[in-house]
Amino acid sequence: MKRTEVEHILRAAKEIAGEDEFILLGSQSVLGAFPDAPLALRRSIELDIYPRHHPEKSDLIDGAIGERSLFHETHGYYAHGVAPETARLPAG
Amino acid sequence: MLIAQNNATRYIQGGMRLENNNKTWHEFVDDRSLEMDRVIAEKIRANPKLVQIALSNIKRWLANPDYSDSNRQAILEWKKIIETTTVAALVTLLESNSEEARRLRQSSPFCGILTPGERQAIFRKYETHRGRAYLASR
Numbered sequence: 084m085k086r087t088e089v090e091h092i093l094r095a096a097k098e099i100a101g102e103d104e105f106i107l108l109g110s111q112s113v114l115g116a117f118p119d120a121p122l123a124l125r126r127s128i129e130l131d132i133y134p135r136h137h138p139e140k141s142d143l144i145d146g147a148i149g150e151r152s153l154f155h156e157t158h159g160y161y162a163h164g165v166a167p168e169t170a171r172l173p174a175g
Numbered sequence: 176m177l178i179a180q181n182n183a184t185r186y187i188q189g190g191m192r193l194e195n196n197n198k199t200w201h202e203f204v205d206d207r208s209l210e211m212d213r214v215i216a217e218k219i220r221a222n223p224k225l226v227q228i229a230l231s232n233i234k235r236w237l238a239n240p241d242y243s244d245s246n247r248q249a250i251l252e253w254k255k256i257i258e259t260t261t262v263a264a265l266v267t268l269l270e271s272n273s274e275e276a277r278r279l280r281q282s283s284p285f286c287g288i289l290t291p292g293e294r295q296a297i298f299r300k301y302e303t304h305r306g307r308a309y310l311a312s313r
Binding site: 084085087088127128129131141142145146150152156158163166168 | 249
């Protein structure tokens with residue numbers, strides 16, 4: 084994935100969830116700080132995201148622009164609506 | 176095609192059992208992806224021509240000059256698999272829960288084979304676990 088594709092997903096997610104701020108997780112989150120990160124780090128067509136203030140709206144993202152959606156079929160990449168616990172580290 | 180859809184419907188209704196409540200949401204998402212691929216495998220087994228839909232998706236995505244190089248790499252890997260393996264081997268891969276299959280599944284070109292209703296039924300089945308996984312993490 085590249086930065087413009089991430090931005091495309093974020094624009095779509097904003098429309099769907101009615102939210103302005105999203106947390107990006109997983110391998111593609113590197114594009115936020117490093118748009119030209121090496122290809123090996125960006126070799127995925129999925130973007131893990133959730134709305135920062137309303138993570139429960141991730142289901143709307145999954146439904147509309149998620150895996151095997153019309154969005155995925157049309158553009159060749161998609162969003163995974165994840166939960167904050169996805170990035171939680173174990174105690175210790 | 177009708178037979179394939181009936182088989183797929185039966186699979187979704189029976190399908191994979193969601194019995195581990197200690198899973199994270201991301202683990203449920205992996206299971207959901209696997210279940211979609213198992214329904215797709217069932218449909219391809221009944222109608223191998225459905226593989227052409229995946230190849231058509233690949234061709235269309237690769238024809239987009241704005242499609243990123245990193246995405247191309249992931250999709251070309253699938254193109255090679257589909258063009259060089261038998262339908263039986265492909266179906267086995269789709270049904271597999273190996274680490275390699277899970278990695279490939281994240282960049283799947285097998286869109287447009289499930290009907291919207293089949294996809295929705297699988298998503299609905301897993302959706303009840305989203306809130307539970309979220310609350311358990313707090």
